[in-house]
Amino acid sequence: xxxxxxxxxxxxxxxxxxxxxxxxxxxxxxxxxxxxxxxxxxxxxxxxxxxxxxxxxxxxxxxxxxxxxxxxxxxxxxxxxxxxxxxxxxxxxxxxxxxxxxxxxxxxxxxxxxxxxxxxxxxxxxxxxxxxxxxxxxxxxxxxxxxxxxxxxxxxxxxxxxxxxxxxxxxxxxxxxxxxxxxxxxxxxxxxxxxxxxxxxxxxxxxxxxxxxxxxxxxxxxxxxxxxxxxxxxxxxxxxxxxxxxxxxxxxxxxxxxxxxxxxxxxxxxxxxxxxxxxxxxxxxxxxxxxxxxxxxxxxxxxxxxxxxxxxxxxxxxxxxxxxxxxx
Amino acid sequence: xxxxxxxxxxxxxxxxxxxxxxxxxxxxxxxxxxxxxxxxxxxxxxxxxxxxxxxxxxxxxxxxxxxxxxxxxxxxxxxxxxxxxxxxxxxxxxxxxxxxxxxxxxxxxxxxxxxxxxxxxxxxxxxxxxxxxxxxxxxxxxxxxxxxxxxxxxxxx
Numbered sequence: 001x002x003x004x005x006x007x008x009x010x011x012x013x014x015x016x017x018x019x020x021x022x023x024x025x026x027x028x029x030x031x032x033x034x035x036x037x038x039x040x041x042x043x044x045x046x047x048x049x050x051x052x053x054x055x056x057x058x059x060x061x062x063x064x065x066x067x068x069x070x071x072x073x074x075x076x077x078x079x080x081x082x083x084x085x086x087x088x089x090x091x092x093x094x095x096x097x098x099x100x101x102x103x104x105x106x107x108x109x110x111x112x113x114x115x116x117x118x119x120x121x122x123x124x125x126x127x128x129x130x131x132x133x134x135x136x137x138x139x140x141x142x143x144x145x146x147x148x149x150x151x152x153x154x155x156x157x158x159x160x161x162x163x164x165x166x167x168x169x170x171x172x173x174x175x176x177x178x179x180x181x182x183x184x185x186x187x188x189x190x191x192x193x194x195x196x197x198x199x200x201x202x203x204x205x206x207x208x209x210x211x212x213x214x215x216x217x218x219x220x221x222x223x224x225x226x227x228x229x230x231x232x233x234x235x236x237x238x239x240x241x242x243x244x245x246x247x248x249x250x251x252x253x254x255x256x257x258x259x260x261x262x263x264x265x266x267x268x269x270x271x272x273x274x275x276x277x278x279x280x281x282x283x284x285x286x287x288x289x290x291x292x293x294x295x296x297x298x299x300x301x302x303x304x305x306x307x308x309x310x311x312x313x314x315x316x317x318x319x320x321x322x323x324x325x326x327x328x
Numbered sequence: 329x330x331x332x333x334x335x336x337x338x339x340x341x342x343x344x345x346x347x348x349x350x351x352x353x354x355x356x357x358x359x360x361x362x363x364x365x366x367x368x369x370x371x372x373x374x375x376x377x378x379x380x381x382x383x384x385x386x387x388x389x390x391x392x393x394x395x396x397x398x399x400x401x402x403x404x405x406x407x408x409x410x411x412x413x414x415x416x417x418x419x420x421x422x423x424x425x426x427x428x429x430x431x432x433x434x435x436x437x438x439x440x441x442x443x444x445x446x447x448x449x450x451x452x453x454x455x456x457x458x459x460x461x462x463x464x465x466x467x468x469x470x471x472x473x474x475x476x477x478x479x480x481x482x483x484x485x
Contacts, residue, residue, distance in 0.1 A: 012443075015357055015361045017364060019360065020364040020365070022361075022450040024368060025450075286444040287440065287443065
């Protein structure tokens with residue numbers, strides 16, 4: 001990384017990309033549009049209602065059971081488009097890394113179960129699934145990039161030293177991912193976003209562990225490192241119940257979330273909303289890569305919302321219940 | 329030995345050079361944003377053009393101030409005073425600085441305001457003219473720099 005920080009006022013590398021993004025932001029689905037889509041009767045009607053959106057080209061001639069695949073194709077195209085647009089390999093590598101970690105977790109669990117889980121992998125990761133599958137099958141982990149090699153080593157170690165528990169493998173890989181994402185040097189915005197994400201994930205994890213009465217057993221493994229509220233600070237707080245959480249989070253941006261501590265689904269929704277509002281806070285930046293990254297993550301959330309609508313409508317779930325799950 | 333004449337020429341060069349840099353950086357910022365917007369919405373050319381062009385004026389102010397300084401130095405009439413004293417030369421050098429320095433800084437910042445306007449044009453085309461007014465506010469200081477340089481050159485005997 002450059003020894004000197006780029007002079008912010010001259011950081012115009014992404015100005016072209018920003019222009020494109022601003023023009024595309026107009027096409028983001030609004031709350032009203034989501035409500036219109038929600039009122040569709042059946043998946044066929046939903047598909048035809050989406051023909052004039054960004055997703056129209058992916059949903060053309062698609063059957064009701066293929067819509068999810070079409071949305072995934074739109075997500076792949078989104079990443080590929082932005083990669084071409086910002087032309088910054090390092091930033092894209094960080095943004096794609098979460099899918100690499102997901103894939104390595106899936107493949108390692110597949111290896112443990114002696115099954116081929118490669119169809120459960122995401123093609124958005126920076127390493128092709130076929131290459132990753134081959135590496136895991138042949139156990140040639142030295143061919144992996146440093147961040148994944150460390151994840152594999154720690155994951156396997158956690159699995160074997162904890163009675164062959166695949167959950168520990170997941171915890172270990174997630175920890176390496178959190179460490180990597182919160183310490184990357186490519187973009188302070190990405191670091192800030194993921195620190196925020198780690199804090200929210202830890203808060204939800206603590207509440208779940210307390211609910212399951214397994215906080216003391218799993219707190220060392222389940223919490224992610226790298227957040228604004230460090231793992232050590234949380235451990236030192238000696239949390240015994242959800243009330244003692246308020247002491248820890250008092251005065252932080254997360255304290256308002258504790259209002260929903262009795263409902264995991266509402267807490268999940270509110271924490272996602274907090275993340276989205278953080279992303280939207282850079283909407284007025286005239287320069288820098290932040291609005292481009294924010295657009296990618298907001299669009300990813302939009303695709304997730306559409307997936308919820310598709311699955312909900314396909315399974316006959318009520319409009320209100322689906323709407324409750326949407327992060328708008 | 330430093331000649332007053334060379335200091336005066338340095339003043340002329342500073343006016344053109346600094347204001348020109350401000351304009352070229354200032355124009356490239358909204359130009360790139362406009363290219364991005366036009367790749368998605370080609371019909372926005374008219375609305376983005378005025379915002380792209382605005383930061384170019386600093387360069388012109390610097391050039392006009394330099395022309396005025398050169399006329400004062402007798403460059404066009406063949407009456408150049410090569411034996412000017414250091415104090416006389418310094419007057420020209422200092423007179424070139426307001427238009428040059430203010431042009432450099434205001435050009436870059438006007439470019440940033442214009443780039444925001446170009447981005448706004450993509451989302452709310454009807455609001456574009458409001459941002460033009462904001463960009464013109466930055467222009468005011470470039471004009472003040474130019475007028476100051478003009479008066480300073482004029483005051484040189």
